Structures are given as C-alpha cells and as structure tokens.
Amino acid sequence: MAEVRQGVDAxxxxxxxxxxxxxxxxxxxxxxxxxxxxxxxxxxxxxxVAKVKAAxxxxxxxxxxxxxVWRTLxxxxxxxxxxxxxxxxxxxxxxx
Numbered sequence: 001m002a003e004v005r006q007g008v009d010a011x012x013x014x015x016x017x018x019x020x021x022x023x024x025x026x027x028x029x030x031x032x033x034x035x036x037x038x039x040x041x042x043x044x045x046x047x048x049v050a051k052v053k054a055a056x057x058x059x060x061x062x063x064x065x066x067x068x069v070w071r072t073l074x075x076x077x078x079x080x081x082x083x084x085x086x087x088x089x090x091x092x093x094x095x096x
C-alpha cells in the first residue's frame with residue numbers, strides 16, 4: 001500500500017505542475033481577449049469536454065471521472081480568467 005500511495009502522491013505533484021501550466025494559458029487568454037464576454041465560451045467548453053472524453057476513452061480513464069473533473073476544472077479556470085481579465089483592465093484604467 002505504501003508504494004501505491006507514493007505513486008499517487010507522485011502523480012498528484014505531476015498534475016499540479018500540469019495544472020499550473022494550464023493556468024498560465026488562462027493568464028495569456030485574459031491578456032489576449034479584448035471583450036470580457038469572450039471569457040466564457042459555451043461552445044468551447046463543450047468542445048473541450050468532448051475532446052477530454054475521447055482522450056479518456058483512449059487512455060482507459062472512466063468518462064464518469066473525466067467529465068465532471070474537467071467541467072469543474074473549466075469552470076474554475078473561467079472564474080480565474082475573469083479575475084485576471086478584470087485585474088488587468090483595472091490596472092490599465094488606473095494608469096490612464
């Protein structure tokens with residue numbers, strides 16, 4: 001059991017690194033998108049989830065795990081991107 005837990009812990013650290021990389025893309029998206037309404041894109045959300053479900057099937061990951069995890073991840077990333085978008089624009093307005 002100790003080996004299993006070590007393996008899980010190692011994967012968790014790797015996932016954190018990958019999620020940090022994903023977050024950096026949210027930072028970039030917040031800088032690029034000129035319109036706040038563009039932050040939430042329903043069609044893009046469904047596209048991401050569909051691609052994740054297909055990748056999950058290929059990798060042997062249960063879609064019952066993959067889909068809710070990614071929907072939560074996407075929603076949290078959108079909330080984060082809104083925060084960054086707002087912060088960037090408030091800095092720009094303050095310096096103007």
